[in-house]
Amino acid sequence: MWRLLGQPDPFTVVELGAGNGLLCRDIVAAAGELPPNFLSCLSYVCLDRREGKLLNGQEPYGVNRVAAAGIPFRHLAGCIISNEYFDAFPVHQVTVVEGTLSEIYVTQEEGDLVTNAGALSDIALAARFDDLDLKLEEGQVAEVNLALRSWAQEAAQALHRGFILTVDYGDRASDLYSAQNRRRGTLTTFYNHTQIDAPLRYIGRQDITAQVDFTSLVNAGHSNGIEMLGFASQGQFLGRLGMASMQQRLRRLELPQIAAQANRAGMVDLVRPGGLGDFKVLAQGKNVENLELWGFGQSSAVDDEVQDLVDNIPVPLLIGHHLSLPKGLNMGGELEFDLGNLFDGPETG
Ligand SMILES: C[S@@+](CC[C@H](N)C(=O)[O-])C[C@H]1O[C@@H](n2cnc3c(N)ncnc32)[C@H](O)[C@@H]1O
Known part of the structure; x- marks a missing residue:
């Protein structure tokens, strides 16, 4: 992207x-291995609505932290990146009752919290399905994130020229809202690392997430001059970025057995179908034209240029700050609620 x-x-x-800055650390560490000058040009901003500290309390070189819910920047040239960010947005839950699109509300009955369907709180909910040219079936439940439009406006204002790279779990709208595959919607909750699917329990103490409607994210971008450049599953994306040769090189490193196994499993996990490999990666661009980004090509072959780069950077290995595998396997969005425990470094002010 920098070269483009x-x-x-x-x-x-x-x-x-950015949460505790785990992804940031890995990106900045890897940036040092990239062609000369890149790291010295890289300015990395970790933005989060929570004023957390970065892992170990220390910002790597060239990293700043900002606490904000929006994107308080202008005239950026670069990339807005996120991993498991959109799934944490508040959503409206809707269903169809006697042929009418209705909203699901939380109410109290005899002291218990229960859900009830009623009239839509916002006509934008019906407009979303019109825009998508989709109709839900009777009794089908679906989630809608209405904040995408204002998000796209903010992103477009912040970014003068560059890219938006979004990694999250979700799907195209036609799959996400398919009555056959997802009749009950995708809203789910995690409490203490366990998926319990009970949004009315442990109020305020558990993580609530819903899968991302990537079609609406693309549409919201398009209305604001941000165009889609590529969309792939994480498995496809990493495959086209040379994952197989990284795995081969890992085998040749002759690490101690336990480390070798953990690293092998870590890599396999990132691309495993049915697991993290099904995460989606969306690339969008503003004021960039006809650019082909690595990782999104039509063929699954690895580009020669990518291969050359991948062959000349060290194999990324798990280190202390990565999640242990059992925790990682359970990962929904619960990191958001674990930040306190992960801040094990000194205060840096
Ligand atoms: C699952 S964590 C992602 C961690 C990080 N991206 C990584 O991969 O290491 C999600 C983070 O998004 C933040 N977040 C959620 N909604 C936000 C919003 N509207 N504005 C800013 N941050 C938000 C949460 O505070 C949390 O730290």
């Missing part, structure tokens, strides 16, 4: 919902 933009200095990466 003509190597701007600074090349600003704004990570939305």
